[in-house]
Amino acid sequence: MLTNYLIVGAILFSLGAVGFLTRRNMIVMFLCAEMMLQGVSINLVAFGNAWGNWHGQVFTVYALTVAAAEAAIALALVLVLYRRRGSLDISLWQDLREADQPPITDEPEAAAAAPEPHPAWPKLPPAGIEPMRMEEDLAETSDV
Amino acid sequence: MTGLTQALVLAVAATGGMGVFLLMPRGDAARSRTGWGLCGAALLFLWMLWLSGPADAARGERVLFGLMASAAVASAVMTVTQTNPVASALWFASVVIATAGLFLMQNAQFLAVAIVIVYAGAIIVMFLFVIMLAQQSGGAIYDRLAREPALAVGAGSVLATVLLSTALASYRGVTPPLAPSPAAVAVSQTATLNPAQDAPQVAGLGAALFTEHWLSLEVAGTILLVAMVGAIVIAARREGA
Numbered sequence: 001m002l003t004n005y006l007i008v009g010a011i012l013f014s015l016g017a018v019g020f021l022t023r024r025n026m027i028v029m030f031l032c033a034e035m036m037l038q039g040v041s042i043n044l045v046a047f048g049n050a051w052g053n054w055h056g057q058v059f060t061v062y063a064l065t066v067a068a069a070e071a072a073i074a075l076a077l078v079l080v081l082y083r084r085r086g087s088l089d090i091s092l093w094q095d096l097r098e099a100d101q102p103p104i105t106d107e108p109e110a111a112a113a114a115p116e117p118h119p120a121w122p123k124l125p126p127a128g129i130e131p132m133r134m135e136e137d138l139a140e141t142s143d144v
Numbered sequence: 145m146t147g148l149t150q151a152l153v154l155a156v157a158a159t160g161g162m163g164v165f166l167l168m169p170r171g172d173a174a175r176s177r178t179g180w181g182l183c184g185a186a187l188l189f190l191w192m193l194w195l196s197g198p199a200d201a202a203r204g205e206r207v208l209f210g211l212m213a214s215a216a217v218a219s220a221v222m223t224v225t226q227t228n229p230v231a232s233a234l235w236f237a238s239v240v241i242a243t244a245g246l247f248l249m250q251n252a253q254f255l256a257v258a259i260v261i262v263y264a265g266a267i268i269v270m271f272l273f274v275i276m277l278a279q280q281s282g283g284a285i286y287d288r289l290a291r292e293p294a295l296a297v298g299a300g301s302v303l304a305t306v307l308l309s310t311a312l313a314s315y316r317g318v319t320p321p322l323a324p325s326p327a328a329v330a331v332s333q334t335a336t337l338n339p340a341q342d343a344p345q346v347a348g349l350g351a352a353l354f355t356e357h358w359l360s361l362e363v364a365g366t367i368l369l370v371a372m373v374g375a376i377v378i379a380a381r382r383e384g385a
Contacts, residue, residue, distance in 0.1 A: 002318075003315050004209060010307035018297055031233060034266070038239060038243050038259075049250040057252050058349070064259060076376075077378060079379050087286070088277055
């Protein structure tokens with residue numbers, strides 16, 4: 001049974017790595033990093049159980065602590081990065097790349113083939129006559 | 145490691161990788177039906193890989209393990225391939241619950257409860273972040289277009305193949321001692337606390353934490369304090385900024 005748990009841990013780690021490499025939303029990247037930690041935790045607990053001591057679980061408690069600390073720091077960083085660029089897209093930070101790397105641009109046909117989906121507004125029946133409004137009311141409320 | 149095991153590892157990595165690649169968001173609305181089929185085939189190969197091992201556990205335990213592990217892997221695939229970050233966070237919660245089940249089957253009751261509590265809090269914070277920062281629900285271009293999915297999935301498949309091959313070659317057929325060896329007892333004073341035999345298991349983990357690993361426990365507390373202060377300092381709005 002030990003190898004079966006190791007298989008699950010390895011697959012969770014690999015899927016998290018794939019998600020971290022290919023997704024562009026910073027929150028999803030963070031979730032994928034947490035998933036890699038889950039895979040490692042499964043490995044540690046499985047080894048501790050198979051060898052009959054507590055060290056694996058103690059290591060996992062420590063990893064959980066570090067994961068919580070990482071979550072706090074990472075979300076604070078995501079907040080700061082969002083304030084700077086106004087978006088969660090990690091591609092907006094590609095000016096931090098190595099100096100000899102070419103910049104990444106979205107494929108124009110892919111971007112054109114992906115129009116913004118129209119939001120599904122609810123259909124409401126017309127609710128009577130729009131009330132008359134005075135001009136000074138409009139002037140007062142326009143800058144809210 | 146037998147040839148059948150090696151072939152199953154390669155089959156899992158290849159079909160799973162291709163399935164995940166086809167399911168990755170790439171702008172169009174409908175997701176590939178071939179991708180779902182390939183992911184199902186990868187899960188089937190995974191079951192064959194699990195069942196090809198030595199039957200050193202009760203049948204019920206093996207079935208329960210298979211269900212929970214399948215739930216964990218399938219939820220992980222959904223987490224990676226969702227276009228909506230809220231859905232992604234929900235599928236990650238499913239991964240956490242399945243992992244807690246796997247922990248419970250391995251005499252780690254405290255950890256099973258702890259990860260649910262810790263990650264449930266993390267998921268709620270994630271919801272808050274998504275609601276605050278990304279008002280357009282799943283409509284952003286960066287959510288619907290993965291960056292270089294072929295290269296990433298290829299790297300992930302190679303990584304999975306290497307990890308699975310190493311784990312299987314090293315530990316399949318090895319029967320670890322469920323009781324600690326005398327050498328381990330001589331090295332560690334808490335190695336005699338056997339998770340599989342001691343009745344009060346949380347007490348055993350607590351004893352191991354507070355006797356042998358007390359220094360790492362103190363360091364862990366310090367790390368949490370430093371992270372808390374650091375998060376406040378990083379995220380605080382400065383005057384004039």
